[in-house]
Amino acid sequence: MGNTEIFDAMANEYDTTERIQIAKLASDAIRESLINGKEKQAIDFGCGTGLVGMNLLNEFKRILFLDSSQSMIDQIKKKITEYDIVKADTVCFDLEKEKSSPFHADYIFMVQVLLHIKETDFVLSRLFEMLNPGGHLLIVDFNKNEDIISDLVHNGFDQNELTVLLKNIGFQKIQSKTFYSGSKIFMNKDASMFILDAMK
Numbered sequence: 001m002g003n004t005e006i007f008d009a010m011a012n013e014y015d016t017t018e019r020i021q022i023a024k025l026a027s028d029a030i031r032e033s034l035i036n037g038k039e040k041q042a043i044d045f046g047c048g049t050g051l052v053g054m055n056l057l058n059e060f061k062r063i064l065f066l067d068s069s070q071s072m073i074d075q076i077k078k079k080i081t082e083y084d085i086v087k088a089d090t091v092c093f094d095l096e097k098e099k100s101s102p103f104h105a106d107y108i109f110m111v112q113v114l115l116h117i118k119e120t121d122f123v124l125s126r127l128f129e130m131l132n133p134g135g136h137l138l139i140v141d142f143n144k145n146e147d148i149i150s151d152l153v154h155n156g157f158d159q160n161e162l163t164v165l166l167k168n169i170g171f172q173k174i175q176s177k178t179f180y181s182g183s184k185i186f187m188n189k190d191a192s193m194f195i196l197d198a199m200k
Helices: 004-013 017-033 051-055 070-082 120-130 159-169
Strands: 041-045 062-067 088-092 105-111 131-142 172-186 189-199
Touching: 017 051, 017 105, 017 131, 017 172, 017 189, 041 051, 051 070, 051 105, 062 070, 070 088, 105 120, 120 131, 120 159, 159 172, 159 189
Parallel strands: 041 062, 041 105, 062 088, 105 131
Antiparallel strands: 131 189, 172 189
């Protein structure tokens, strides 16, 4: 997946105070979007060190932490062992490189992951395939920000354009809203974050 080598290198120092705070805001926004989550299987896609998924363990029947960085997965495994967590699984898997995915879920959530993915339509189509019928894709990411110029990441997303893309893939009942604005939270620039809920 996008920028895997960078995330491998930073895994041990990833859990900064700022990232923990953003993860809590994101997980709170996801929690508000859930319907009967405690009966559902979830995938934390591009999970990093599991900051968001760990906050949501009590909201689902089970969570699969999925990331293309083995170093990030190793960090989650440490947390699962340390806290004796039984309703979580981990797998190192690169959706952009594998021909098919054996994983399926009722909810797939991805937080600040899409901005690292070059072929967004390809990955979103693969996630659509991984969802069970009636399942939900929850995307938390930055709104498009023209002040951001980078070769490594997208400069955020236009919610309307993302909605059109998801509709073309086959998603339905798409809703989105901006839920947080903060100072210097996106490549040291002021930015705002949205959550988008799309159903299969």
